[in-house]
Amino acid sequence: MTLFDTTLRDGEQTPGVSFTVDQKVEIARQLAATGIGTIEAGFPASSAEEREAVQAVARAVDSARICGLARMRRDDVDACTACGVGMIHVFVPTSDIQREYTIKKSRQEVLDATAEVVAYAREQVPHVLFSAMDATRTDRDYLAEVCRAAVDAGATTxxxxxxxGVMTPTAMKELIAWAVKEVKAPIDVHCHNDFGLAVANTLAAVEAGAAQVQVTVNGMGERAGNADLAQTAMALEAIYGIETGVVSNRLLETSRLVSRYAGISIPPGQPVVGENAFSHESGIHAHGIIEHPDTFEPGIMTPEMVGHRRRLKLGKHAGRHAVRQMLADVHMQPDDAALDQILAKMKAIASRGRRITDADLYAIAEEVMGMAGVTPAVGLRDIAVFTGTHSMPTASVSLIVDGAEKVGCSTGNGPVDAAMKAILRCLDEPVHLKEFAVESISGGTDAIGHVTITVEDRAGHIFDASASSDDIVIASVDAMINAINLLQRVQGAKTGE
Known part of the structure; x- marks a missing residue:
């Protein structure tokens, strides 16, 4: 089974998304390292900038086949050839509605163009992919005719x-089974997600004999997007037992890389790569996971398989076993009575609609258990922020880190961003800011803002903390420092320091 990734072409057609040349090259290298066999780098004929990007990808990546998109035009094919791609993807609308309203050609004209341009493309490159655009709404007899014309002209797939995105899995399976019999070439599918069925339809196509499937990272693409790479790959590997060549433990980092460059965050509930994909809050679930992960996880897909980590979450559904385990991780051992009080306080806060952070748990436990607060490793000495209408926001912070003064300066997209970056520059160990959320907890221009920060260390461990202030910059700084201190506290407990 071959995976054909079109993140750099159809994925970039996501409204509001535009990758730079360097970003396209980095994404392509990441996809190749993730084991993707074919990468569609773009549509060279669309612009000079796109030609530059496709050419750069073709030059930079040699461990995967690089493909360029072309309409049924010789000059489009020439644009692909000039970029040095190893495959040309030639497409033409075949449904009556698209053919009549987009290219305004008769069925015979489409057949003639297909035969001519596919043959021309095959003279230039060893691999030609032919797409009957809107195939699922194309008359079946005509679809067979145009696909046969493409194969006769030299199309290899x-x-x-x-x-x-109008198919159902049952209908898709029947159509692909028909196509496999009618067309004497490997069948590929490209499914859109308008009804949330792209992955299901892709898998149904595989069941019917499709030899290649098209995917995008994070399911990006036109409208509601395409079949998601991580979901499709893991379903094929883990459920169907079909080898895809994907290096599964790189799926999460690939997802995050594309998310960062696209400027589109990954929904927490996104299967395989979302923050909640292997997170557990419910007491029954958390208890089961602590005893044996397969109780409430698929088992055939573990977090480690996709580069993820399992995490117990706090909230009003949290149970004794999860809380006890999280406290044990930092050498806190409450007795049963104390644990009951800790749970009661946590759930009272959560029932008011407030998120419970890791730092909240430890602070509550210290209070209930009568423990002296842990001396923080990092403390704020001073902060200065400068911003203006025509100046770049700049922040300077002075921190006490393990007893020594550290000073950091940085610019940012705003005063909060500049302050966060300045703090991180004072640290010896890299810390990644994963999530930043702010909410108002009072009204008026002097409203109290509550900031919640989530950070991740180099090993992939995730911690969150919060702070409140009528100054959003100060609240953000305090929350970040709380999160960093929590991270260092847990790391110290695990190393016995």
Whole structure:
């Protein structure tokens, strides 16, 4: 089974997304390292900038086949060839509605163009992918005719795209089974997610004999997007037992890289790569996971397999076993009575709609257990922030880190961003800011803001903390420092320091 990734082409057609040349090259290298066999780098004929990007990708990546997109035009094919790609993806609308309203050609004109341009493309490169655009709404007899014309002209693979995402798995399976019999070439599918069925339709196509499937990182693409790379790959590998060549433990880092460059955050509930994909809050679930992970996880897909980590979450559904385990991780051992009080206080806060952070748990436990607060490793000595209408926001912070003064300065997209970056520059160990959330807990221009910060250390461990202030910059700084101190506290407990 071959995976064809079109993040750099269809994925970039996500409204508001535009990758730079350097970003496209880095994403392509990451996809190749993740084991993707074919990477569609873009549509060279669309602009000079796109030609530059496709050419750069083709030059930078040699461990995967690089593909360029072309309409049924010789000059489009020439643009792909000039970029040095190893595959040309030629497409033409075949449904009556698209053919009549987009390219305004007759069925015979489409057949003639297909035969001519596919043959021309095959003279230039060893691999030609032909797409009958909007195939799932194309008359079946005509679809067979145009696909056969493409194969006769030299197409090495035929794509049956569900361009507007209208198929169901049952219908997709029947269509691909028919195509496998009718078309004497490997069948590829490209499924859109308009009804949330892209991955299901892709898997149904595989069941029917499709030899290649098209995917995008994080399911990006036109409208509701395409079949998601991580979901498709892991379903094929873990459920169907089909080898895809994907290096599964790189799926999470690939997802995060593309998320960062696209400026689109990964939903917490996103399967496989979302923050909650292997997180557990419910007491029954957390208890089961502590005893044996397979109780409330698939088992055939573990967090480690996809580069993820399992995490117990705090909230009003949290149970005794999860809280006891999290406290034990920092050498806190409450007795049963104290644990009951800790749980009661936590759930009272959560029931008011407030998120419970890791730092909240430890502070509550210290109070209930009568423990002296842990001396923080990092403390704020001073902060200065400068911003203006025509100046770059700049922050300077002075921190006491393990008894020594550290000073950090940075610019940012705003005063909060500048302050966060300045703090991180004072640390010896790298810390990644994963999540920043702010909410108002009082009204008026002097409203109290509550900031919650989530950070991740180099080993992938995640910690969160919060702070409140009528100055949002100060609240943000305090929350970040609380999170860093929590991170160092847990790390120290695990190393016995």
């Amino acid at each position: 035929v794509n049956i795209p569900d361009t507007v």
